[in-house]
Amino acid sequence: MFGTSGVRGRFGEDVTADLALSIGRALATHGTERIVVGRDPRLTGSLLADAVSAGAREYGADVVRIGVAATPTIARSVGWYDADAGVAVTASHNPPEDNGLKLWTDEGMAFGEDRRRRIAEIVEEGAGEPVAWDETGSETKRTDATDRHREALTDAVTIEEPLSVVVDVGNGAGGVTVGALRDLGCSVTTLGGQPDGRFPSRPSEPTGATCETLAAHVAGTDADLGIAHDGDADRTMAVDERGRFLAGDELLALFAGEAVADGARVVAPVGASLVVDDVVEREGGRVERSRVGDVYVAERASEPGVSFGGEPSGAWIWPKQTLAPDGPLAACRLAALVARERPLSQQVAGLPAYPVERDQIEVDPTAKERIVDAVARRANERYDEIDERDGVRVETDSGWFLVRASGTQPLVRMTAQGRTEDRTVELTETARELITEALQTA
Template identity: 60%
Template structure:
C-alpha cells in the first residue's frame, strides 16, 4: 500500500476518505498523540477529517496544524512530544492526486518496517476503537511560527538579499517569513495557496520555473527560490537567471555543510560532479536507493553530515531528518549572501550525462537478467536500486521505473565521447535482455 513516499495517487481511486480513516485507525493502535497537517489541495480537507476521525475514535489526541508545509508537520512531531505525524499531501504530483505520508518523532519518514506494520493493520482491519468517553481530543495549532524560529536560529545571514520566492500555490509560506526575519527583501510568485496549481505545475522543474528564472535574471534580485506543493523540495536560480541543476545544488550545499572526514548521502543516480567537488574537501559520497526516505536513513548514521537528492530534497541531520525545503532556501540564501551563486557555479565541474528508457511489460524479469549478466561482465557493480556499474571514469545505471512499464538508462562520464560510448554500451546491453 505504501511506497517510499507514503500513499499517493488519484483522489477517488487510490486515495479515498475510507483509506484515510483506516490509516488513522491503524496509526492509532499504538499512539497517544499525533500531529496532522495538509497541503493546499481541496481534497486534503476531507482526507484530514477522515484520518483525524480514525485517530480520535482510537483514543488519540490530534494536534491539527491545518494548512502546513510537510517539513513543518515532520518537525512538529518532536516539538509536540507526539508519537507520529501525518502529512496529507501528494507533494509535487499534479492536482488530481493526494496522499498520506507518516513521520517519526525524529523527523524521519516511516521506514519500511513501520510502513508494513501500518499496511498490515489496514489489510487486517486492525483497530483499537474506544467508547464514547475515551475519544481523543483535537487541538488546532499553528506550527509555522516555531518552524520560522528554527530556521532563523539555524542560519546566519549577514547581508540582506533581494529574493524572489515562487511558492507554486503551495504551502511553503514559512520560507517567506523566515527570509524576511533574516533581513531579506522578498517578492513572491504564485503565493496564494491553491491546490489546483493555477500558476504552474507543482514540481519545480526548469520548465516550470521559467517565469521565476526570467524575473530574477531581468531584475536586481540576488536569488530565486522555488518549492513544490508541500515545500519539502527546494530548487534555486542564480542572480543571472541560471536555474541550478540538482547535482550542482547538492554539491554546493554539501560542500558548505560537510568537513574533512565526513560523509554525504546521495542516491545512485547522482552525478560524478558531486563526488569530485567534495573530494577536494576530504568528503566522501555514499550512494543510496533513489528516494528521500533512503537518503534520510543513511543520513541518520554517525559521520553523515548531509543528505541530498538532485530532485530537490535536502537533509541536514543535525537539524532534522525530514527534507526541509524552507531550511534549504535559507541555507542557499546564506551562500548567495557570502558569494553570488553564479560565481560558485564555476567551482563545480559538470559532465555530460545521457538518459533514456526502454519499454517493457516484464520489468522484473528483465532486471533479473540484466543483473545476472552485468555481474558476470563487470567488476564494480551495486544493486542498491537497479544495477549500477562503476567504470572509474564513468558509470551507468539501469533501473526499472516504479510507475511506468519502462527501464531507465543513465550514463555519465567526464568527457562527451566517453559518455556517449558508455551510454551505447548500457543501452545495447539492456535492449538485448529486453529482447530475451
Template identity: 55%
Template sequence: MFGTSGIRGTVGEDVTAALALSLGRAVASDGYDRVVVGRDARESGPILVDAVTAGLRECGADVLEAGVAPTPTIARAVSRTDANAGVVVTASHNPAPDNGIKLWSSSGKAFGPEQRDGIAARVERDEYDLQPWDGGGSLEPVGDAIDRHATELVEAVSVADPPSVAVDVGNGTGGITARVLSELGCDVVTLNGQRDGRFPGRPNEPTRETLGELSSFVEATDARLGIAHDGDADRMLAIDETGSFVPKDALLALFAREAATDGDIVAAPVGTSIAVDDALAAVGATVSRTRVGDTFVADCTTWPDVVFGGEPSGMWIWPDEMPCPDGPLAACKLVELVADRGPLSSLVEGVKTYPIRRASVTVKEKTAVMNQVHECVCERYDDVDTLDGVYVDVDDGWILLRASGTEPVVRLTAEARDEFRAEQLEADAIGLLETAIATVSGIQP
C-alpha cells in the same frame, strides 16, 4: 501500498477517504497514541484529513491539528509537541488530481520500511483496535507550528549582507520562505504566492522547464537568486542571478561541500553525479550512496560522521537541524551562502560537471526485466552493485538501470568524464535494457 515517499495516487481511484480512514485506524492501533495531522493546499485535502483524523480518534489516538502547512513544518511539530507520530496529507510535487499520505516518526524522520510495513499489514488484515463509545481520542489545534518553524529558520542561519530574492511558492504552502527571508533582511518578491491546490501558476514540480517565469523575473531584475518550492515545500530548487536554472547535481555539490569537512560523509542516492564526489574530495569528505528516496537518505544521515543528505530532486537534509527534507531551510542556507560567498553563478561554475545522460523506457514486466538486466550485467562487468537497481562502476564513469517505484518504466542513467565515453555508456545501458526486454518477451506465453 507505500512507495519510496509514502502513499500517492489519483484521488477517487488510488487515494480515497476509505483508505485514509483505514490508515488512521492502523496508525493508532499500532501504538501511536499522540499524532500530529496536517496537509498541503490541495482541494481534496480536507476530506482526507477528516477521514484519517476519524480513524486515529476512533482507535484512541489524540490528534493535534496543524492545519495547512509545509510538510517540514508538520514534521518538526511532531518532535516539538511530544507526539509519537505525524500524518501529512500531501502528494508533494505531484499534479493537482493526486493526493497522498506520508507518515512521520517522533524524531521528525519519515517512517522507515519496518514501520510502513506494520501499518500496511494492519490495513490489509483489517486489524484495528476500535474503541468503545467513551474511548475515542481527543482533538486539539497546534496553532503555532508555522511560527515556531519560522523562528527556528531565522536562528539556523546568519545573513550579514541580505540579498534581493525572488521566491516562487508555486501556489503551495512554502510562503514561510518569503516571510523568513524578509525577517532576515532580504528584499523579497513572491511569485505564485496565493495558496491554491489547483496549482494554476505553474506545474507543481519545480524543474528547469516549469520555472520559466521565475527565470525571466530574476534575469530582468536585481534579484541575486530565485527560490522555488513544490506544493508542500519539502523541495527547493534555484535560479542564479543571470536567470539560469541551477543544475540539481551542482546544487547538491554546493550544499554538500559547504556542510562537510575532512573525514565527514554526505548521504546521496545512487545515480548522483560524480561531480559531488569530486567536490567533496576537495575538502577531504566522501559520499555514501543510498537507495533512491528521501527516507533512505534520511536513514543514512543518522549514521556517525554524516553531516548532510541530499537528493538531486531538491530534497535537502541537515541532520543537526531535523532529519527531514526542509525546503525553506534549504532556501535560507542558499541565501546565506550567496551572501557570504558571492554570485550563485560563480559558485556553480566552481563545480566541475560531467556529461550525464538520463532516459526512461516503458516496461510492463519491470521485475522480470530487471532480473534479466542483472544477469546480463554480471556477465559483462565486474563491479556491479544492486543496492537499488543495477549500478555499474567503470573507471571513467558509471551506468544505472532502475525500475521506477511508481510507474511502469525503467530509468537509465549514464555518466562519464567526457562526452564520447558518456555516449558509449548510454548506448551500453540501452543495449542491456533492450536485450533484457527482448529476452523476457520471448519467454512470455
C-alpha cells in the same frame, strides 16, 4: 499501497476518505498514542485530514491538528508536540487533482519500509475493534507550528549580507520561507504567495519549464537569487541572479561541498552526478550512495558522521536540523551561501561539467524487476563489483551507468555518465546492450 513517499494518487480513485480513515485507525492500532496531522492547500486536503483524525481517535489515539503547513513543518511538529507520529496530507509536486498521505516518525523522518509495510497490513486486514465510546481520543488544534519552524530557521542560519530574493511559493504551503528570509534581513519578493490548491500560478513541481516566470523576474531585476518550492515545500530549486534555472545535480554539489568538513560524509542517491563526488572529494569528504527516494537518503543521513544528504529532485536534508527534506531550510542556507561566497552563477561556473545520457524503456509492469535482475546477472559476469542497492550501478575509473526499475511507472530507466563525451557514449551503449540482452530472457 505505499511508495517511498507514502500514499499518493488521484483523489477518489487511488486516495479516498475511506483510505485516510483506515490509515488513521491503523496508526492507532499500531500503538501510536498521539498523532500530528497537517496538510498542504489542496482542495481535498481538509476532508482527508478529517478522516485521518476520525480514524485515529476512534481507535484511541489523540490528534494534534496544525492546519495548512509545509510538510517539513509537519515532520518537525511531531517532536515539538510530543507525538509518536505525524501525517502530512499532501501529494507534494503532483497535479491538483491528486492527493496523498505521508507518515512521519517522532524523529522527524519518513516511515521506513518496515513501518510502512505494517501499516499497509493493518489497513488490508482491518484494524479490529474501536475503543469504547468513553475512551476515544481527543483532538486539539495548534496554530504556532509555522512560527516555530520560522524561528528554527532563523536560529540555524545566519546571512552576513542580506540579499534580494524572489521566492516562488507556487500557491503552496511554503510561505514560511518568505517570513524566515525577511527575519534574516533579506528583501523578499513573492510569486504565487497565496495558498491555493488549484495551483493557478504554475504547476506544483518546480522545473526549468514551470519556473520561467521566476527566471524572467530574477533576470529582469536586481535580485541575487530565485527560490522555487513545490506544493508542500519539501523541495527547493533555485535560479541564479542571471535568471538561469539550476540543475538538481548542481545544487546537490553546492550543498554537499558546503556541508563537508574534512573527512565528513555526505549521502547522495545512486543516480547522482560525478560532479558531486568531485566537489566533495576536493573538500576532503566522501560521498556515500543510497537508494533513490528521500526516505532512503534520510536513513543514511541519520548515521553518525553524515553532515548532509540530498537528491537532485530538490530534497535536501541536514540531519543536525531535521531528517525531513526541508525546502525552507534549503532556501535559507542557499541564501547564506550566496551572501558569504559569491554570486550563484559564479559558484556554478566553478563546478566541473560531465556529459550524461538518460533513456527509458516501457515494459510490462510485471516484468520490470525481472529485467533489472537479468541485467544484474550479466553485469556480474563482466565486472568485478556492482552496486545492487537500487537497480544495477556499475562504476568505472572514468564514469558509471545505472539501470533501475521505475518505482511508479512500467519503465526501466537507464543513466550513464562519463568524464568525456566518448566515454559517456561507450557506457551508454554498454547499458543498452545489457538491457537488450535482459529483455530477451526476462
